[in-house]
Amino acid sequence: MTFMHSHSIDIRQLEAFAAVMSAGSVTGAARLLGRSQPAVTRQIQDLEADLGYALLHRSGPRIQPTSRGLRFHAEVERHLASLGHIRERAEAIGREEPLTLTVAATPSLAAGILPQVLAAITPDLIPRHLHVQALAAENVVQAVLARSADLGISSLPLEHPGLDIHWIAEAPCVVAIGLDDPLAGNDVVSLLDLADRRIITLANPYRLRHRIDEAFERTGVGPERIIDVNASLTALSLVRAGLGVAIVEPATVYGVPLEGIVVRAVDQAIPFLFGAISAAALPLTPTVSALIDAARAEALSIPGCRLLETNGSETLADTVYGQAATVEGAPA
Template identity: 60%
Template sequence: MHDDVIDIRLLEAFAAVMSAGSITGAARLLGRSQPVVTRQIQDLETDVGYLLFSRNGPRISPTPKGILFHAEVERLLAGLKHIRQRAAAIGAGALPVLSLAAIPALSAGFVPAALAAMDQKLLPRQIHVQALAAENVAQSVLAQAVDFGLASLPVQYPGLDIHWVCEVPCVACLAADHPLAKRRVIRLKDLGGRRLLTMANPYRLRRRVEDALERAGVMPAEVIDTNSSLTAIALAKQSLGVAIVEPVLSASLAVDGVVTRRLDVAIPFLFAAISPAGRELTPTVAALNDALRAAVALMRGAVLHDGAAAPRELGSDADEFERACS
């Protein structure tokens, strides 16, 4: 790859082709001619030193390297858009643009309520809310691409300020007509031989669920995993199994035909409010932080820990954090 800066027009062409799925579609999106977009993609491939697309006649598809590169380009283009908006806000003497990232359950569950609870005079004209995987939330905060983040544990602590950590027990979600729905508390041993709906990431909540089942001597008959608790709840609604999920969405977004039940064993779900280290919170971000903390505290069984209690390096299990806070 060359040492000079890549032409932004080449990156725009690449992003447009990825979105449209074709050179022709990208040309329409950009208002450029098809030959121009074709040449720009070729120039970008020459610049980075590898193929971004595989060609099969007029049809193209992204290469594995092209897919990875696209994630970087998306972040860059979004950042440039935010810079333009921030520059406009500065010029107009308006409140700076607010940008935050959170895992999907929290972005849908608590962020809307927190924004609504804030003094509306503190809300800028432009607000960006991104729903990302926990790892990407932490990366966005570390890169200062966003002002504030909510990420499930573990997160990479160096370079981050931890404002607070919330610990809350997981719940079971199941169809209203499920045989276990009549019980007020679902015992883990009742899940033996049944289909379990759970998270896919083996290093976060999934591992805690599996550890709890192993300690209880429970073996599900089948498992459907997903990267979204909302999807797990939707699967439960269709009587496809019992979902063990964090309680955020079930507490904030009622789903018809689905009931939520406590578990007889506490399976902790932990998440943290984070911002770039050493960066003072603006009045808007500080108010958002307060509103989020107040909304989170209303969850049944929620325990809030001061961010100062969090060890600088946190392992992948909840036990280490609990020991640090005890």
């Protein structure tokens, strides 16, 4: 297979390919772009000729991406988004306005903290175009490192020499239970009381989940039935539907309170650690600085939340793992 360079890749070709991937057909893509169907077909054929490999399997009107097409699509989406941001930033510079901003946060922090953070900063610091991305923690880090996000708010651990970590907060996990649950009358719920209940909790074994598992191990019991989810809001919705009790991080529960659910303390310390990150050595705009400060204040409004000393990134691991260990090992 050889790469052919008869034409350079054209933005219109990339738009045509992205539109076909979104619409699932050339007809739909042509409608989305306001172009003729033959034009879209020709643009994709030219793109494939230029790349030297097929992007789509064609079977009558049905179109399926090839495995290379799927991988290339991820790059095209990123490129088109970047071009859109450049256009928005160019317009903002022309108007002497704050530049387009992208904030990446884990789903729980995007729902539970970020709205209040954005509402707390001076309105004229919020740019005309603001992009909020809810991503897995690992993807928040990658977006900040790649500078496709200006600011990240993510659960920890976060260790990377390319990151500036502005603050780290630690807040105790809580139990979310239905209003009519017998345990709703307790101020503090014992994990022993939950052993025979269905537990709804987070799935990622490398983050909060391992702390929850450790807490059950300390009590000498383990839940018999589990539903694991990848977002706290899903867990809370399942509690509301009567499917179990949830052990979750506190940001979503307090930030997006749901009717029919009460929040109670747990008798074991299960710390949730999170922080604000940006690319190392990148000057902070007034908007990003304001968001970092507002996010710190919002974090501290969570009951039982405290800030940890970061002492510079070289001792970050000690701060996160060492302090978490002392809290987890603390008597209930």
